Amino acid sequence: MIPKSFTAATSEAGVAEIRRMIARHKTWDWLFGLLGTLALLFATLVFAALFGQMLINGVPHLSWEFFTSFPSRRAASAGILSAWVGTVLVMLVTAIVAVPLGIGAGIYLEEYARKNLLTDIIEINVTNLAGVPSIIYGLLALGLFVYQFGLGQSIAAAGLTLALLILPVVIVATREAIRAIPQNVREGAYACGASKWQVVSHHIIPYSLPGIMTGVIIGLARAIGETAPIITIGALTFIAFLPPSPFSSPDHLLSFEWLLAPFTVMPIQMFNWLSRPEEAFQANAAAAGLVLVVMTLSMNAIAIWIRYHFRKKIKW
């Protein structure tokens, strides 16, 4: 786009026109900056509306009793005891399964894998799994864990489902953290006679730990809020009891009966209250949603903080 006046830039009028053109384009620049700011503002407003609405409806219902009561037919006395205990136990199973598998797979792909067909297949599968809708994992779990393995609608089945769901998140975070470690760290260790596993366990894992932790926390935060796969495995929504305590067994130190116990989790409890016609239960749903959002947001915030903090600290 060459303005007509370009050749006449030396003339007084030409200079004035070029000045006007520059001003016009600068206005467009400014307008787009405004547009971007407005878009950001819109996102902020949505967040404020979402959070504010739950605060207004949910806070009056938040009390100590809300956390220590079972769900009930009466909205006023219903609480989330079985839900948060269920969430904690399911997350325990998820973390125990997903963290070692995810880190192991990430280490394998970055440090051990040779460039061959098998590696390509694994990599394609990891990227592909990250894009599979969560409800599909629920269908897999319904067929495989619930019926084939006979785990039933249990904590173990839910934990395994969510573990598979967040596995790609942990793998990708591990790989990115490992890739950020400069090659000379490895070369230095090998030069001292370290074996592959010594390099990995003494150097690679410790240096990539902040990145891995970030991924694990983000993955778990996602798992806490996942509703669809848990509904799909057919988890009951009215659970007014706790799973058997791991310390209840008389002859063993720890009992694992709770793994096969029926359960409910926070999002399921919230969904249950949401789908009730009575207005009073909507306040319960708001309160449960508030607890859920605070849980996931604080986990995400911790993850972001870890990443930010260590990015500043590590200087290769």
Next chain:
Amino acid sequence: MSSIFPLKHAGRALPAMPARPWQASPAQRIRRRLAERAIETMLLLAALVAVFTTAAIVAMLVWESVVFFRSVPLLDFLTDTQWTPLFDDAHFGILALLSGTLTTTIVALMVAVPLGTILAIYLSEFAPFRVREVAKPFLELLGGIPTIVYGYFALFFVTPLLQRIYPELPGFNMLSAGLVMGIMIIPYVSSLSEDAMRAVPMSMREASYAMGATRLQTALFVVTPAALSGLASSYILGISRAVGETMVVAIAAGMQPNFTFNPAEPAATITAYIVQVALGDLPHGSIGYQTIFAAGLTLLLITLLFNIIGHVLRKRFREAY
């Protein structure tokens, strides 16, 4: 792991050194090599879990769908416009569910694509460093909110808001579900798009500035075209996410299968149908139980298609420079 040099004994009487202290005994060497092998195998097995998961998903969905398609002809499944598998007069037309999925997805894209793109251009080319440092984690947080909470927001905030403008709008409708879903995938679209724009080399921007272009001209006519395949991949991955989204539509769009493309009507999506069936108590092995696997297979194929296109596009923008 035994150390070659017995450092633990420092300060005390050292034990007699072997003739060549740097050489491990053959037995030690074999043990070490075995341990290394064992660790590598274990790590490989961990990586193979991803492959097994994919295989299990495909096998499970295909297995149950094959049984389903034995009693329901594929042609009926693809052309019938009614989906009433649990009625006496059972119809199995996936189109009734696909229309819901398509409509909510289009509404979501109409929100997410413009806003996500504007945010990406703004954050990558315009925003001051400080704004970016705050805005990026903030958007990430928005993406981390559980989808059921977005569903609550759609049903109890956005729908009443829309009803004020348009009073005839039913309590369950695809419009509010789609709008909220769009807001939900903005962070996804904007972060992938921004990555693509960041990958455009600085020299191209500098060349553009040197020619006298303004920031906006550089962003729109240099950076955006260069990052186009990356932008397209972010939209397509956004589509795949919207298609697979469950809780927002299950809560806010209703669960009644309805062959319509009018966003002001309630309709069930594929995902909402699966939720609805799972909430009931269907016996394992019944035709109703098999329908959710057939619906799931359809869903998987759609998202797979979009994911493949998205990844091909993304590879292209990575290789461009």
